[in-house]
Amino acid sequence: MDKIETYIDELLEKSTPDRPIWNIEKILQGLKSTWNYIDGCMIKAILEMYAITKDEKYFRFADNFIDCKVREDGSIEGYSVEELNIDNVNAGKTLFELYDLTGKEKYRKAIDLVYSQIEQMPRTAEGNFWHKNIYPNQVWLDGLYMCQPFYMEYETRFHEKKNYDDIFRQFFNVVEHMRDPKTGLYYHAYDSSREMFWCDKVTGLSQNFWLRALGWYSMALLDTLDKADASVGEPYERLKGVFVDLMDAMLKYQDASGMWYQVVNFGGMEKNYLETSGSSIMAYALLKGVRLGFLPENYQTYGAKAFHGICEKYLSEDADGSLHLDGICLVAGLGGKQMRSGTYDYYMSEPVVKDDAKGVGPFLLAYTEMRRAGLIEA
Template identity: 80%
Template structure:
């Protein structure tokens, strides 16, 4: 077993559904975990580990973790549909895989419950889901990853693709309203009402290009395309073009280390730092994009370089255990603390170790590296 698998096993051994060691936000708040996108990221990655290793411990851990929350009637402890928080859809992605692998009918019922939130989500005037009910008229790049791959998988599997046009149009709106034509990058968020203090009153856009949001969006494009079972769709070709052009734009900013900066296009600015979670996401997105045929084979070297750069920069032994550092804990806009989206704001958020927002994507990238026959070299 290599050192990365040992690291993941250590995290699993120390975690329970109520207190997973990778959910640093809940640990700092002194709260139980509940149903949240952070654990969803990690369990999805652990299921991917099962997919490539066929080691039953990964499936058993994931099943135990999600089973603990999902009741026999399909209700989910700690999940309230009426909260209308797009982040809460993300953990629902694990239910499809677990339903297929275990046959537990309660997972199928829980899938329907999560889908019922999608049917209730309020929308901007352009037709995109609000990020959360508490953030009216706002679209954040993060939210496309949290929801759209689940939405597409449900449509493809259970709803005869009836609402696929809605999914594709939401992505088209992102390209239209949030992409910067000069850099090819996407701004973190968009306020359709132009009312929020953090947005440009003409464009509705936030100020900066945040790495992890761009990463979530690249995964949203990639994973949504992967879930559509009608590959000849014209809209799918547009998404493929959007995905490749985003990767091309990001490669212009890839640091010699292989990683990317927290605020992507301002690498030389004081306090800006090479950030793990977004770099891991792009490693995964590039490698998986090559594997699925959405990117040329030659791009794989950039994904491998990113992964190896993370290992060299931030994967270290501490007190006898492996630890992954350089992870931005959280970043958003608005809210009670009036996050304004300035460069200084993105530098002010805590940088932590071993949080699932970094570890989950790192593990996903590792599974793609394994598919390439890569071995860890310390």
């Protein structure tokens, strides 16, 4: 077994559904882990590990983890639709796969419950979901990843594609309002009301290009396309073009190490650092983009370079032989109680941690794509 499988096995052995070792935020808060996007990222990656290795231990772990959260009536521990927090949709993606694998009716009911939140989400003037009820009129790139792939899968499988137009329109609104035409990159967030202290009062945009937000958005595009019926034609092809355009824009900023910087366009600036989670997402997006036929074959090289760069810089062994993945930005956002400003210094001020699922999950997803491409031997 290779080093990465050893690493993931170590994490699973140290984790329970109530206290997963990779949810650093909950550990620091001293709280039990209930329904959240961080665990959703990790369980999705573990299910991909099962898909690629067919090793039952990954399936058993994922099923047990989600089974503990979902009650027989489909209600979910620690999840409230009324909170209207787009992050909470993300873990719902695991339910589709687990429903297919287990046939547990409670997973199907839970899928409907999560979908009911989508039906109630408040929207900006342009028609995009608010990021959270507590962040009115705001669209964050992160939120596209948290919600749209789930939304698309539900529409494709269970709703006769009735809301495809809504999904495509939300992406195209982001292209219109959040893309910087000079660089091809996207700003982290947009305030449709132009009221938040962190936004430009003319454009409504935050100030910087944060790597992980760009990563989440890349995955949002790719995973939504993956769950869509391509036969819808024009909007599907147009969204594919948006994904390809973003990959080309990001490649201009890829460091010689293969990684990307925390604030993407300021590589080499004081305090800026090569960041693991966003670089892992980019590796995944490039490799999967090639596999799905959206990107030319030679882009695989850039994805593999990113993956190997992360392993070289941040996957290390302790004196006791245990493995760790370092260089992960714990969290970054805008506004809130902390009055986060979105300045360059703000993005440099957030803690950098080891083994957090926001880095480990995407890293494992990139690993499964490396395996699928035959770039790492089983």
